[in-house]
Structures are given as C-alpha cells and as structure tokens.
Amino acid sequence: MFNNLSEKLDKALHVLKGHGSITEVNVAETLKEVRRALLDADVNFKIAKEFTNKVKQKALGQNVLTSLQPGQLMVKIVKDELTELMGGDAEGLNLSATPSVILMSGLQGSGKTTFSGKLANFLKNKKTKKPLLVACDVYRPAAIDQLHVVGDQINVEVFSDKGNQDPVAIAQAGIAHAKANGHNIVIIDTAGRLAVDEAMMTEISNIHKAIQPQETLFVVDSMTGQDAVNTAKAFNDILNFDGVILTKLDGDTRGGAAISIKSVVNKPIKFIGTGEKMEAIDVFYPSRMADRILGMGDVVSLVERAQEQFDEEEARKLQKKIAKNQFGFDDFLKQIQQIKKMGNMKDLVGMIPGAGKMMKDIDIDDDAFKGIEAIIHSMTPKERSQPAIINASRKKRIGKGSGTSVQEVNQLLKQFNQMSKMMKMMQGGGGKRMMQAMKN
C-alpha cells in the first residue's frame, strides 16, 4: 500500500530524522520534497500546496528549529497534518433506525457489489445485525447473479426481482421484505456506469429520494487517482452522500485518492477494501493510515486483525497440546489457515513498523504457504501427529507426493522443531507478556 509515496516521504524526511543538522534551508528543501512526493502520488496540486503551507505554519508556530528534537517534531507535524487531511477521527455508520438502510453508489467496476457483501458480512459478524442485500441493477442480470453468489458465500439473504425494470420499486420492495422478515440492516446495491452520465445520476437520485437511506455510501476505486476525486465530486453534488469507501487499496495505488478525497468533498472515508475476499474490509482510521504512509506501520490494526481471527477455545486446546508435547502438523496447518484469514501477506507485512520499507523489493507471494501445505498434506495422519517418525524414506515419499524436494521437507521439519521449542518456552507466560507489550 502506497509504497512509492512512503519511500519518497521517507527520503524527504531523512535529513530531519536526525541525519544532519537542521536549518531553515533544509526545512524548506524538505517541504519541497514532501510536496513533490504528494504530487507524484497523484494528490491534487492545490491540496499538496496547502498541505505544505500548513506544515510550514505549524513548524514556525512551534519553533521547530530551536526545539530539543526538531526532526522528530517536524515528522510529528507532517503526521498530524496528514491525519487531518484524511479526516481526523474515524467515523462510523449511522445505524440507529430499524431497519437502517444503506445505499451504495459509484461507477461500474468500482467494487460496489463486492463491498456490499463485505459490509453485510462485517455487520453480520457483530451478532446484533441481520443484514439483507438488495439487488437493484436492472440492466445487467449478471450483476444480480453476482450479488447472489456473494450472499451465498457469507450466508446473507439477497432480495432480487429479475423481471422488474424499476430500481425504485425493487428497493422499496426490498425494504418491505426486510421489515417483514426481521432484518435490521438493508444494503442496496445499485447499477453503475463506466463514467458519470445523466441517466445514472437521475436513477440513483430517484432511489435516494424515494427510500431516504440512513447512510449513502460512495464507492470508489483508489487506483483511479485524480479521477476518483472528480467522480466523488459529481456524485456528492447529486447525493450529498455520507461517506466514501475506497476500494482496491491492496493494489499498486499511488495514494492520491485516499489523501485528497476528504478535503474535496468534505465527507469522511469510512471503510477501505483491501482485496477480493469477503474479509478484506477495514474501518478507515486516518491516523493509522498516516502512520502507514510514513512507514511507521500499523501494529494496532495488526493486533486487531489477529484478535478477530482468534478463537479462545482453539487457543486453549492448543496450549494444552503444546504443554503435553503433542503439537503436530495438523495444528500447524490450522495456524497457517488462521494467518491466511487475516488478509494478504504483503498487506500484513506492511503493518509491521519498518518492515514495509525493508521488504519492498521482496515479492511476497500470497501462496507463500502453498509448498508447506502441500508437504503437510502428503504426510500420513501418524506422521502429522508424531513428526519424529519421519525418516529418510518417508521424507522421500513426502517430497514426491508434494512435488517438493527432500531438502524442502527437511527444512520444514527443522522449522517445525524450532517453532515447537519456542512455543514451549513461551508457555511459561512469555507469550502473554509479549501480547501485553504489543498492546501497550
């Protein structure tokens, strides 16, 4: 996420981070570099200029040059301004009505249908929410089918009416269906076009007027940069929407949309999409995003994601197994599956402070575990529970079965042994201490 921008900002702030003396000249030079980095990331020219001006004002106001740690203070000012630019505090959804109706708007391909599913899943996992998805794209039957596929995946009911050509009527019927069937959330997926056009705007505006949703969300593909901002403006003029959803932040996006959109439409970014899977959704926290952009990582989100996947019952069972020396490859597989559920690997690594920069040239494959999984799947149940019995001939068989070499099997066994030993050591409370330290 935002690798290029992070790298450039890091370079720009290098001098200030203690690698040289700080003078008025190099503060000015730094701000010029910061502005250039923002422009390269496709941030609007005016916004970039205002940004550096504000940083300069603040730096003067706080007497940065004569402060004890001028570099750190400057970096903090940049971070605070970046946070402010992206929205200050995180803003949630207004879900006070029953049912609460959420209307999705945006261009075709922006990720509306996918996000509708992600949001339904996100709210469903909150236990008190029972969402209904409503398919209002009357032009593309495939879009209705797509929403049904998504609904099946996450076990959320989808309301549709394939022959009906009136999206307003479908939306209203969907809400009535929700009321009659105890759904307290209605998410309405609408039709988009490839570009802003009058017919689409009239249609979404009619739906909006007729159903008066609690939340109108504008979904936008972050890869479209400046265009994203222009489209947001067009939709906001018509809908006066409540929040923005930035999708595809897992891609090679330059970051311009994330940074500019708030100040152009003055509406908060509420969620981000970070992948095609239903779990790839995050609440947008401006300050955490600023940390990530400035290469400071995002440990809070990382721990939160781990906690979401964390199953206490499973953890207790695992602890017992470790204590009794019964931790086997089946348990190892389960651990890998849990990690995979946390999101794509590159994204996870990016949340570790400093790691994003260190690993930027390393291609972290999402299938990084594939070889390991293949090796484990080629083991017999007995070998998985008692790895000690794996001798040379078994290694040969496992290698053959998994399409790997004996060397790779050996390597995995070695890593597994080291990990088992480490887990045993952490049993004495070290693990808990480690988690505690991360939270503080």
Ligand code: GDP
């Ligand atoms: P819609 O036309 O606005 O409903 O867009 P879709 O939901 O059909 O999404 C268009 C394409 O973008 C699909 O191939 C999705 O899988 C993909 N997509 C949606 N959100 C994300 C995301 O956050 N990350 C990535 N990488 N792909 C996404």
